[in-house]
Amino acid sequence: MSVASGLPAAPAGREGATPGLGEVILGPGAVTPGLGPYRLAWRRLRGNRVALAFGLLFLAIALVSVLAPLYAHQIAKTGPDENHITETIKVGGRTLEVVSPGGIPIGPTWRSRFFLGADQNGRDIAVRLLYGGRNSLFIGAVATTITMVLAILVGLLSGYSRGPVDGVLSRAMDVLWAYPAVLLGVALGVVFALGGIDLGLFHLQGSSLLVPAVIVGVVYVPYVAKALRGQVLGLREREFVDAARAQGLGHVRIMLGEILPNLASTIVVLVPLMLANSILREASLSVRGAGVQPPSPSWGTMIAEGIRFIPAAIHTTLVPGIMLMLAVLGINVFGDGLRDALDPRARVRVGRSPVSAEIET
Amino acid sequence: MARFVARRLFSMVLVLFTISILTFLIFQAIPNGDPALRLAGRTATAPQIEDVRRQWGFDKPIYVQYARTMEKIIDGEVISYSQQQNVEQEVWRDLPVTISLALGAGILFLIFGVLFGVLSAITAGRTTDRALTVLAMFGISMPAFFLAAVMSYYLGYKWGIFPIGGYVKLTDDPWGWFTHLIMPWVSLAILQVGVYSRLLRSNILDTLGEDYVRTARAKGLSERRVLSRHVLRNSLIPVVSLWGLDLAALFGGGALLIEIVFDLHGVGQYAAESIGRLDVPPILVITMLTAFFVVLMSAITDILYAALDPRIRFS
Numbered sequence: 001m002s003v004a005s006g007l008p009a010a011p012a013g014r015e016g017a018t019p020g021l022g023e024v025i026l027g028p029g030a031v032t033p034g035l036g037p038y039r040l041a042w043r044r045l046r047g048n049r050v051a052l053a054f055g056l057l058f059l060a061i062a063l064v065s066v067l068a069p070l071y072a073h074q075i076a077k078t079g080p081d082e083n084h085i086t087e088t089i090k091v092g093g094r095t096l097e098v099v100s101p102g103g104i105p106i107g108p109t110w111r112s113r114f115f116l117g118a119d120q121n122g123r124d125i126a127v128r129l130l131y132g133g134r135n136s137l138f139i140g141a142v143a144t145t146i147t148m149v150l151a152i153l154v155g156l157l158s159g160y161s162r163g164p165v166d167g168v169l170s171r172a173m174d175v176l177w178a179y180p181a182v183l184l185g186v187a188l189g190v191v192f193a194l195g196g197i198d199l200g201l202f203h204l205q206g207s208s209l210l211v212p213a214v215i216v217g218v219v220y221v222p223y224v225a226k227a228l229r230g231q232v233l234g235l236r237e238r239e240f241v242d243a244a245r246a247q248g249l250g251h252v253r254i255m256l257g258e259i260l261p262n263l264a265s266t267i268v269v270l271v272p273l274m275l276a277n278s279i280l281r282e283a284s285l286s287v288r289g290a291g292v293q294p295p296s297p298s299w300g301t302m303i304a305e306g307i308r309f310i311p312a313a314i315h316t317t318l319v320p321g322i323m324l325m326l327a328v329l330g331i332n333v334f335g336d337g338l339r340d341a342l343d344p345r346a347r348v349r350v351g352r353s354p355v356s357a358e359i360e361t
Numbered sequence: 362m363a364r365f366v367a368r369r370l371f372s373m374v375l376v377l378f379t380i381s382i383l384t385f386l387i388f389q390a391i392p393n394g395d396p397a398l399r400l401a402g403r404t405a406t407a408p409q410i411e412d413v414r415r416q417w418g419f420d421k422p423i424y425v426q427y428a429r430t431m432e433k434i435i436d437g438e439v440i441s442y443s444q445q446q447n448v449e450q451e452v453w454r455d456l457p458v459t460i461s462l463a464l465g466a467g468i469l470f471l472i473f474g475v476l477f478g479v480l481s482a483i484t485a486g487r488t489t490d491r492a493l494t495v496l497a498m499f500g501i502s503m504p505a506f507f508l509a510a511v512m513s514y515y516l517g518y519k520w521g522i523f524p525i526g527g528y529v530k531l532t533d534d535p536w537g538w539f540t541h542l543i544m545p546w547v548s549l550a551i552l553q554v555g556v557y558s559r560l561l562r563s564n565i566l567d568t569l570g571e572d573y574v575r576t577a578r579a580k581g582l583s584e585r586r587v588l589s590r591h592v593l594r595n596s597l598i599p600v601v602s603l604w605g606l607d608l609a610a611l612f613g614g615g616a617l618l619i620e621i622v623f624d625l626h627g628v629g630q631y632a633a634e635s636i637g638r639l640d641v642p643p644i645l646v647i648t649m650l651t652a653f654f655v656v657l658m659s660a661i662t663d664i665l666y667a668a669l670d671p672r673i674r675f676s
Contacts, residue, residue: 174372175379178659180610180651182617182629187636187644191387280504287506287618288633307510307622311518314511321507329502336498 037265037342044341051337058330061323065133072127075112080131081295085122089113098122104312117315119305125319132297132320137327139213139291139298140279146217147274148267151224155263156255158225159232170229173222185281188215189290212291216281224270228263235259265342272335276328283324299324365667369660380652381645385427388641395419396442396641417442434646443638448646452628458528459627462620463611465542466549471604473550474557478600479593481558482565493558500555506618509548513622516544526624545623549616553607557600564596571595602662609654 035043045051064071072079084098091109098118099105105118115126158169192211235241236259244258279299285291286300287307294301299320306317397414398405405413414420418429433439437449444451481493517525523544529537568574569592577591578584617629628647635643 171372171375171379174376175383178376178652178655179380179383180648180655182610183632183636183644183648183651186617186633187384187387187648190636190639276502283504284506284618289637303504303507303510307506310510310514314514317507317510317514321504321511324504324507325499325502329498332502333498 041265041341045337048337048341051334051341054330054332055334055337056330058327058334061133061327061330062137065130065137068127068130068134071130072124076115076124076127077113078124078127080128080297081123083122084118084124087122105316107313107315116319117313119302119316120309120313125302125316128297128302129299129320129323132299132302133323133327135209135292135296135298136279136282136300136324139209139216139282140275142210142213143216143220143278143282144271144275146214147220147224147278148271150218150221151228152260152263152267154221154225155228155232156259159229160236160251160255160259162233166229169225173225176219177222177226182284185215185219185285186288186290189285189288193290193293207293207296209292209296212282212285215285215290216278219281220274220277224274227270228266231263231266232259235262269335269339269342272331272338276331276335279324279328279331299327362667366664369663373656373660376656377649377652381431381649382427384645384648385423385430385641388639388644389423396639399639400442430642430645434642434649439642439646441635441640441643443635443640448643451631451643452646452650455626455628455631457530458625459616459620459629460612461528461531461538461542462545462549462616462625462627463608465546466553466611466616467604467608469546470550470553470557470607471600473554475561475597475600477554477558478561479565479588481562482569483588485562485566490562497555497558500551501559503551505548505552505616506622508551509545509619509622512544512548526622528625528627541623545616545619545625548622549611549619557603560603561596561600564599565592568592568596598666602666605658605662606655609658610651612651612654 068080078084087098088095089098089106089109089111090096091111096106096109098114099120099122103120105120105122106114107117109115109117114124116129117125119125119128154169154173158166158173189212192215193207241254241258244254249257282291282298283300283303286298287304289304292298292301294305302320303317303324306313306320309316397410397417397419400417401410401413418426421429430439434449437447439448440446441448441451477493477497481490481497484490513525516522524537524541527541529541531538574587574591577587582590616627617633619625620627620630621633628650631643632647634640635647
């Protein structure tokens with residue numbers, strides 16, 4: 001896709017250290033008094049109520065997930081891994097079994113205990129949902145950080161240096177790109193779940209949450225790196241880079257001080273996109289047993305357990321699935337608004353939409 | 362042009378080669394992953410295990426093992442560890458299922474993606490556009506396996522509208538083939554419909570601002586003709602190239618979770634089972650098959666782009 005993606009147009013961000021044309025002619029800030037491009041973007045975003053509402057939805061989900069222990073101790077009075085198979089519960093005067101003798105768990109009671117029902121082990125789904133949210137969101141955040149940091153490094157290095165460094169890095173990205181991401185993720189997940197990752201100094205246990213986070217993070221690097229590299233290729237030919245070079249700045253200073261700030265709006269647009277994708281990918285890894293290891297909950301593992309149980313109790317699938325969808329929807333709609341705000345003509349283009357990079361099964 | 366094609370072909374081979382080595386190494390690195398132990402069975406004695414190891418060549422250095430496996434793959438003779446079946450025959454057996462699944466879903470998401478994208482662009486900012494945007498956002502945010510599970514429960518199990526799972530051969534019973542695949546197709550397509558319609562919508566809106574569109578309008582072409590001849594034709598190119606890549610990923614068993622939910626026994630399910638058994642030969646074959654499709658499709662799109670757009674230099 002290197003030919004196909006073309007060079008994305010320069011972002012709406014600031015142009016290195018060079019003042020805008022308007023500032024040169026009319027003095028600083030004469031065109032739009034006091035408003036930089038990011039201030040302007042923030043203004044546009046503030047006007048987009050839908051995007052803000054969905055951003056808040058995601059924040060709310062993240063907040064209740066963080067407060068999971070509070071809910072578990074104060075309201076549900078049970079932990080995420082506590083079984084209540086043999087217990088009974090009073091709902092509206094009737095005494096019900098948490099899990100029936102036939103193995104069918106109770107549905108939503110809408111009471112403080114088993115608010116969203118129980119799963120087949122008699123565990124409180126609402127409690128697991130919140131603890132699972134912590135794990136899913138944590139993995140999503142770590143994976144996104146890994147993706148962005150590695151992709152920025154690769155994009156800057158290979159776009160700026162061109163030549164052999166670019167050749168090696170680009171080939172490496174091609175390999176990761178063509179590697180069937182689903183298979184790679186599942187294969188790595190299964191392998192590391194069995195043995196953990198041993199990188200000399202670091203040793204990760206197979207059950208560590210960082211294992212799926214690292215896998216998801218690395219798998220997505222080429223999608224972001226390719227987009228950034230294309231942009232760096234265009235930026236390095238611009239006058240302000242020549243000017244910086246003429247001032248005697250070193251390559252590292254130019255990359256970090258001159259080129260990186262111009263990538264900022266692309267990066268800001270890509271972060272929510274990658275966060276949404278990472279959360280979805282974690283879920284699909286967990287469904288295949290290659291992500292979060294039971295009994296630790298995550299939205300993906302909960303859906304997986306629910307699917308295995310499907311004709312008997314659909315709520316065990318529906319509850320985590322809907323929560324996952326709402327969280328991802330929140331990020332996606334907010335991210336869309338963010339892109340429109342930063343770049344009203346939607347000039348920031350990813351060579352190939354990461355969402356669609358492979359089927360997110 | 363010939364040099365460009367040759368270089369693309371060379372880098373294709375290089376990528377495939379690297380992927381095969383990586384896959385081989387990943388599964389060598391598993392602790393307690395010694396295939397000889399599993400092949401010999403639970404009650405095997407140490408000499409028996411040694412026998413198996415020698416027989417399968419696991420005592421050889423790793424590069425010799427790799428070379429032998431690749432040789433067998435190229436000759437079509439590679440045997441899986443767990444079932445001891447010819448891997449390529451198994452893949453051939455499962456491929457029609459996966460191709461049916463992929464092609465059907467691909468046609469579905471191309472048609473509806475384009476339809477919704479165009480509708481959304483020509484009604485930009487109005488109610489239709491808003492509604493389609495909401496739908497697309499839901500599609501993008503919905504994990505396909507979750508949708509598949511919910512559909513199979515309500516439409517299959519509860520209301521009995523569609524069969525719950527399994528695959529019926531097209532040659533045996535075309536109608537049965539169709540009804541068994543509707544739910545898998547739809548659950549796979551929803552995500553892509555969302556992605557494509559959003560992509561096409563913004564492409565069309567971008568293209569509408571181009572000078573040649575103004576020229577076309579200025580010379581008096583009808584709006585419909587401007588749209589179909591000048592705008593759509595240019596806006597569709599990225600969508601179609603994306604389609605090729607998505608289809609390639611699906612052909613290679615990228616839909617493994619959908620295949621599992623609907624019990625279709627395609628290439629993806631075979632891959633998933635093989636990964637679970639740490640069975641290297643099938644994983645290697647399927648990984649390379651998928652990578653081959655992806656690399657081939659992206660080479661084709663690159664070459665087509667270059668051929669269609671004179672501004673792209675063959676460099």
